[in-house]
Amino acid sequence: MKKMNKKFIVLTLATFIMITGTSVYASGTISSLFTDISFSEHQEEAKKVEDLLNQSWSKGRELLTNNEGTTAFANIGGDQDLTKWTFIDITKLQEELLSSFSQEEQSSFLDAFYSKERIANLDVGDYMSALLVSPNKSEALAYWEKSNGSYVVLEMKTKNNDSTSWYVNGVKIESST
Numbered sequence: 322m323k324k325m326n327k328k329f330i331v332l333t334l335a336t337f338i339m340i341t342g343t344s345v346y347a348s349g350t351i352s353s354l355f356t357d358i359s360f361s362e363h364q365e366e367a368k369k370v371e372d373l374l375n376q377s378w379s380k381g382r383e384l385l386t387n388n389e390g391t392t393a394f395a396n397i398g399g400d401q402d403l404t405k406w407t408f409i410d411i412t413k414l415q416e417e418l419l420s421s422f423s424q425e426e427q428s429s430f431l432d433a434f435y436s437k438e439r440i441a442n443l444d445v446g447d448y449m450s451a452l453l454v455s456p457n458k459s460e461a462l463a464y465w466e467k468s469n470g471s472y473v474v475l476e477m478k479t480k481n482n483d484s485t486s487w488y489v490n491g492v493k494i495e496s497s498t
Contacts, residue, residue: 377466378451382408384472384495385453385462406462409452418454418461426485433477433487434463442473442492450475459484471496 386403409417419427446468453462463475476490 374449377448378408378410381451381464381466381472382453385464385474403453403462406453406455409454411450411452411463414452418452418458421458423485426487429485429487430461430477433489434475436475436489438489438492439463439475442467442475442494444468447473461487467494 407417419430422430444467448466450463450465453464455461459479461477463477464472466472472495474493474495476493477487478490480486480488
């Protein structure tokens with residue numbers, strides 16, 4: 322019994338030493354695989370991206386709300402004043418819009434938003450989209466800047482008799498120049 326206890330202690334100690342040695346070696350190796358990026362550098366890059374998106378969204382919103390000289394956006398929103406529509410940063414879609422919808426309406430809205438029309442107009446290099454939502458939340462315009470500088474507008478509406486069913490009413494593309 323005494324001999325078995327000694328073997329057990331020796332094996333436990335050897336296992337512990339091997340694990341500790343491996344952990345120390347691995348931690349040094351893993352940390353050397355990744356370059357150190359300072360927190361301030363990360364914040365600077367994030368700020369640059371945020372500024373770029375805000376500029377793109379502002380330019381697109383100007384195109385939508387100022388129809389002078391544009392033809393593709395002339396009938397978007399009907400005769401409504403788009404300057405009174407609510408702007409929504411797509412990263413805040415859940416808390417600023419979808420949270421006010423029922424589950425059924427959320428699902429229907431997302432089906433329209435991620436529709437085949439949107440997919441057909443997305444290309445590598447396009448910017449993240451933004452939304453303009455009508456005051457009564459029955460219409461929405463998803464728009465984004467393409468890599469070539471033009472803008473795509475996805476017009477979405479609810480069906481007249483069913484305010485929880487969203488559909489794509491059309492897609493329009495406008496050059497920003």
